[in-house]
Amino acid sequence: MVLVPRGGAWGDRVAAAARQRGLDPVVVPLIATEPPTDAAALDRAVRRLVAAVPDRRASSPSAGADRPDVAGYAWLVVTSATAVTVLAGRVPSLPSGLLVAAVGEPTARAARAAGWSVDLVPQDASAAALVAALPATDGAVLFPRSEIAAPTLVDGLRARGIAVDDVEAYRTVGTGDEPVALDPAPDAVLVTSGSVAREIARRMTPLDPRTLVACIGPGTATDARTAGLPVHVVAPSRSAEALLDAVVEALHQPAPDQEGHP
Numbered sequence: 001m002v003l004v005p006r007g008g009a010w011g012d013r014v015a016a017a018a019r020q021r022g023l024d025p026v027v028v029p030l031i032a033t034e035p036p037t038d039a040a041a042l043d044r045a046v047r048r049l050v051a052a053v054p055d056r057r058a059s060s061p062s063a064g065a066d067r068p069d070v071a072g073y074a075w076l077v078v079t080s081a082t083a084v085t086v087l088a089g090r091v092p093s094l095p096s097g098l099l100v101a102a103v104g105e106p107t108a109r110a111a112r113a114a115g116w117s118v119d120l121v122p123q124d125a126s127a128a129a130l131v132a133a134l135p136a137t138d139g140a141v142l143f144p145r146s147e148i149a150a151p152t153l154v155d156g157l158r159a160r161g162i163a164v165d166d167v168e169a170y171r172t173v174g175t176g177d178e179p180v181a182l183d184p185a186p187d188a189v190l191v192t193s194g195s196v197a198r199e200i201a202r203r204m205t206p207l208d209p210r211t212l213v214a215c216i217g218p219g220t221a222t223d224a225r226t227a228g229l230p231v232h233v234v235a236p237s238r239s240a241e242a243l244l245d246a247v248v249e250a251l252h253q254p255a256p257d258q259e260g261h262p
Contacts (some may be wrong), residue, residue: 002247003182003189005030010081014190014240021248029175030199033082036147036168043169045079045142046090048072051096065205072098074166076141079103079127079153081110083144086169102129106239122136125238126219131156144169148195180204188212188233188247194223197248201227213245216240 007029018025036042051072076098079082084107092236093115094100100118102108104125108118122129133152134141140163143154145170154166172195175211185208191197197220200207205228207213214233215221231251235243 001182001184001186003028003186003238003245005190005192007032012029012244014244015240018244019085020139023244023248027185028180028182029262030180030203031084031172032175032191034173036171036172041167041171043166043259045144046087048165049076049142050091050095065117070152073142074137075099075101075134075141077101077103077130077134077141077143077153078107078111079143079145080148081107082146082172083107083169084110084116087144088116101130103127104238111209125217127152128156131160134162135161137162138166143167147171161165169181174199174202176203178203182247185211188214190240190243190247191220191224191229192243194227195244196220196228197224197229200224205229206212212247212250214243214250216243 002018002023002025003027004011004018004027006014007027011027011029015025015027049072056218070091072095072151077096078085078087078100079102099120100111100116101120102111103122103123108121111118111173120133125148134157141157142165144161154164157164172193172261178205183242187210189204189207189211191200191201191213193216197215207229212223212232213229214235215224215231218234221234224231233243233246235246
């Protein structure tokens with residue numbers, strides 16, 4: 001049994017992918033998404049986003065430094081599928097000249113599914129890599145994010161002299177306070193974010209010593225350890241599919257005597 005810690009379309013997709021790999025998924029939503037407490041900043045960003053802009057696709061994204069500033073945004077940067085969903089729910093279609101950067105292929109897939117063209121996906125799925133890969137631009141960058149997003153991307157772009165409209169688009173909240181106990185204990189729990197790690201630590205510990213804690217990447221593994229969880233599996237890339245493949249591989253190995261290493 002593998003615990004999938006989020007519900008909705010994401011949970012359904014990951015559960016289906018788990019079954020394709022011979023795993024027995026159980027979806028236990030530990031986190032949920034809610035609107036920001038104050039949506040005024042997001043409302044302003046949406047109005048600015050849909051302001052008329054010239055067609056920037058006439059030239060290469062690498063020529064961004066030669067473009068004049070405009071009323072809208074030069075780039076939209078998304079680092080989660082949830083940010084895509086929130087913005088797509090407010091803006092039926094993006095302005096034709098807006099360039100879109102996604103932190104990794106899973107987020108890029110969500111953007112494309114929303115009907116967006118994706119112009120930039122860094123080779124390394126991290127905020128730091130996205131900071132380094134984004135072309136210089138005189139226009140502003142819109143970054144819709146969770147209220148608990150790390151400042152890596154905003155600080156990095158601003159350090160490069162790029163204007164960033166840093167907007168809280170959604171909140172990530174726990175789904176309750178009651179302990180979560182599964183019988184039998186899961187063979188593995190999927191840890192897909194720091195917020196999931198904290199909810200597992202808050203509502204599921206102590207974990208059965210036979211349960212593998214599987215993290216979607218090194219950053220999430222660090223968050224899990226900070227929350228007091230052991231880490232047995234770290235996916236080689238930040239995607240649910242890579243995480244499930246790593247779980248399958250780990251479950252076919254002898255039980256570990258101690259915490260694994262990335």
